[in-house]
Amino acid sequence: MSLAVDRTRLYVRGAAEALAETLWPTRCAVCDAPGEVLCDTCRRALPYLDWWRACPVCGAPFGRVQCSECNPVVLGRAGRDGVPYDGCASAVTFGEAPARIVRTYKDQGERRLAEPLARLMARARPPSWRPEAVAFVPATSAARRRRGFDHAELLARGLAQRLDLPVAAPLARPRTRDQRALSRRARLENMAGRFEALPGATVPGRLLLVDDVCTTGATLFDATDALRRAGAAHVWCLTFARVW
Template identity: 45%
Template sequence: MGFIAQSICETLWPTRCALCDTPGKLLCPRCARSLEFIDYYRACPRCGSPWGSLQCDRCNPVTERELADVSPCVSCFRYEGGAALLVKTYKDKGEQRLADVLARFLADVVDPAWKEWAQAVSYIPATTKARRRRGFDHMALVAQSFSRMTGLPCTQTLEECKAADQRTLSRQERIANMQGRFQAIKALGLNRVLLLDDVITTGATLSSAQCALDRSRCSTRIATIARA
């Protein structure tokens, strides 16, 4: 869009904060400060659980029987309050410009050593039904923006197999539903990928993706916008 067209659009429909509706920015400084950031030094170094630095309640041998094993993983926020609204506004209200905002948060939380380690950045593809409903693949846009910020090439590494909508399922049903959901794209030609997703709940989706890439001898490290 040209400068004049952008100016006209901004005059008619000024940019507003996605959380408080204040004119000016997509995410105003006050709302950005209110987000429930996860403290990197208090989080589990393996799965990224917010309070797991000393003893994780998510990836220890007992809870691993109930939750899918996903590691290593880091996340920006706890999925509540403003962070949950931010993700939902982006995914379900069509505010695609938030892709750059979310990608910046991810770029800040990912360890620089991970960026050096990875050959490419990739993402969990949206289901066909979700893409049709929203009109875009939300994590593809975030990954592309992340790529521009970090210089890592962006590539799709996974193809979707059939699975039910996760939002209607219990924790155990989510894990069973995700088994075999993904397959790695043939002739991938990559050994180390940084994989992005929006929200980690049980870890079932990411575990399935990680397993599919493992079968193609591609190692993964994972970063998500939020975790429930």
């Protein structure tokens, strides 16, 4: 009896998905062509970040020789002696196409983009990084309610599956001001001390910390600080896009 019920449910679900695809076909987040959430043509044309030219410390594009993002002057203005993480990398530089992808994923709720984004991020991870778990920058409660999901958590789960690692969720995030209209210094000040480890959370010693976009690094800085305070010895940060 249960087998027949299960088969009926699968049939109904498949029929519903087929009808939905007919009425509202899947479209590419970049070019709007029907078929896939990110078509092969647009995926190949993304502005991939060249790791060999990027800053080996903070991952800024073209910063390998002289980085304008994590030099002592810039960090000194933010009250820091150095970056808190062991390394930072991104799959692409932020531009028109990545912006459309991020908007479609986060603001339009296209959760299926998490899988191709996680695939691109996994390819961008330097082979020297040896994490034992994947963590993520938690969204605010308001953002989770608005979207119905935590975008960074979905990316982390996709990455963890590809890297055959567990997912760790040790961070809590209180309310913060919206970062989008803030300057670099204001972002760093806005995020300072905002993250903390959840009471009783187990924090692995080597963590891969995931977010969708690195803008000034303020969010990753503070999240890494919290993980360090909670006992993480090594933290590497990985995002889909890097603002440049």
